[in-house]
Amino acid sequence: MSAREPIITGGGGPAPGDDDRRRGHDVHDDRLHKPADAMDEKLRPQRLDEVIGQRAVAERLSIALEASRKRGEPLPHILFDGPPGLGKTTFATVLHNELGVELAMTSGPALAKNADILPYLTNASPGSILFIDEIHRLPRVVEEFIYPVMEDFRVDIVLGEGMNARTVNLPLKKFTIIGATTRSGMLSGPLRDRFHLHEHLEFYEVEELAKIVAINAGKLRTTITEDASQELARRSRGTPRLANARLRWVRDYAVARADGHITRTIAVDALDMQEVDIEGLDRQDRRYIETIIRVFRGGPTGVEALAATMNVAVDTLTDEVEPYLLRREFIVRTPRGRRATESAYRHLGLEPPEPEPTFDLSDQPRLFD
Numbered sequence: 001m002s003a004r005e006p007i008i009t010g011g012g013g014p015a016p017g018d019d020d021r022r023r024g025h026d027v028h029d030d031r032l033h034k035p036a037d038a039m040d041e042k043l044r045p046q047r048l049d050e051v052i053g054q055r056a057v058a059e060r061l062s063i064a065l066e067a068s069r070k071r072g073e074p075l076p077h078i079l080f081d082g083p084p085g086l087g088k089t090t091f092a093t094v095l096h097n098e099l100g101v102e103l104a105m106t107s108g109p110a111l112a113k114n115a116d117i118l119p120y121l122t123n124a125s126p127g128s129i130l131f132i133d134e135i136h137r138l139p140r141v142v143e144e145f146i147y148p149v150m151e152d153f154r155v156d157i158v159l160g161e162g163m164n165a166r167t168v169n170l171p172l173k174k175f176t177i178i179g180a181t182t183r184s185g186m187l188s189g190p191l192r193d194r195f196h197l198h199e200h201l202e203f204y205e206v207e208e209l210a211k212i213v214a215i216n217a218g219k220l221r222t223t224i225t226e227d228a229s230q231e232l233a234r235r236s237r238g239t240p241r242l243a244n245a246r247l248r249w250v251r252d253y254a255v256a257r258a259d260g261h262i263t264r265t266i267a268v269d270a271l272d273m274q275e276v277d278i279e280g281l282d283r284q285d286r287r288y289i290e291t292i293i294r295v296f297r298g299g300p301t302g303v304e305a306l307a308a309t310m311n312v313a314v315d316t317l318t319d320e321v322e323p324y325l326l327r328r329e330f331i332v333r334t335p336r337g338r339r340a341t342e343s344a345y346r347h348l349g350l351e352p353p354e355p356e357p358t359f360d361l362s363d364q365p366r367l368f369d
């Protein structure tokens with residue numbers, strides 16, 4: 001196997017070194033989750049200089065890469081956090097390509113017990129990378145098991161039981177753990193502290209997404225006008241993975257309804273048909289805002305109540321729907337819950353309510369002292 005080809009397993013199943021290796025991510029059916037086919041892999045930048053945007057992150061990583069090369073040591077352990085689809089996996093892949101080392105991929109929920117992660121640790125070659133997605137969902141017992149791995153490159157294995165139990169220290173090769181999370185707040189302090197680099201990925205600017213769309217249109221062997229790339233970028237919620245998905249839909253639409261060339265009109269018609277509005281919000285985003293406005297009178301309301309009313313998982317709202325709505329200031333979070341802003345009302349074509357008068361009681365005469 002070439003150093004460039006990542007080993008990707010669902011964990012708990014085949015481990016690095018097993019024959020049953022497969023490329024591609026697990027298939028999830030929600031809109032921001034892992035690519036369902038090899039096509040998305042084709043669109044992934046391979047080198048650091050192909051990565052668009054996230055300049056500060058890319059620069060810090062290039063320093064880490066250079067230091068690692070010059071010292072002949074593995075990269076430090078790195079934690080990426082940020083909403084789904086912004087490039088956490090992409091950065092891990094790019095780092096493995098830049099160093100020409102092996103990459104093994106797994107995820108927190110797939111590592112239910114120590115035995116699930118052990119093969120990844122013992123098979124790790126010097127300088128290689130172990131990518132753990134959704135690391136906030138690692139069970140506590142596994143998390144504690146990897147503390148000595150991250151610190152001293154050793155595992156402590158308990159043999160036997162009761163009076164006869166003894167701990168054996170197994171030295172490991174020096175390698176790098178890259179963790180990815182959409183919820184850095186859920187990570188325990190000790191785990192977070194064992195990552196030496198913490199990188200937060202932000203939503204992309206329209207100009208950056210437009211560049212990604214134009215480049216990926218080329219990779220998909222389709223032609224697109226500049227204003228069509230801009231339109232797609234504006235309607236992709238600052239998220240490259242969504243931009244890719246929407247580009248593929250627009251490309252299909254262009255083939256079916258026209259000559260395959262993507263113009264702005266084609267892009268607008270195709271995205272309108274998918275009910276993606278001019279802000280890039282889809283039906284679920286609008287339903288979320290509508291629920292706050294109509295059912296909860298604009299809020300504030302708790303996310304559990306919203307999720308129950310909409311009949312969707314709380315995690316879907318907090319991980320996938322809310323981050324962009326917060327960033328676009330369609331909602332705000334207050335200590336008492338989520339509230340819709342004036343822009344949210346206006347976006348849905350509704351008149352925002354008059355702000356409630358506030359009374360400054362500190363000016364009022366006191367009745368009792």
Ligand SMILES: Nc1ncnc2c1ncn2[C@@H]1O[C@H](COP(=O)(O)OP(=O)(O)OP(=O)(O)O)[C@@H](O)[C@H]1O
Nearest residue numbers: 040043044051052084085086087088089090240241
């Ligand atoms: N900086 C970037 N430049 C160009 N394309 C990018 C960039 N970041 C992401 N992409 C594109 O977006 C797709 C999705 O990115 P990626 O899978 O890395 O997201 P992620 O943050 O790991 O998501 P998740 O948190 O769901 O694992 C990639 O396949 C790639 O095509």
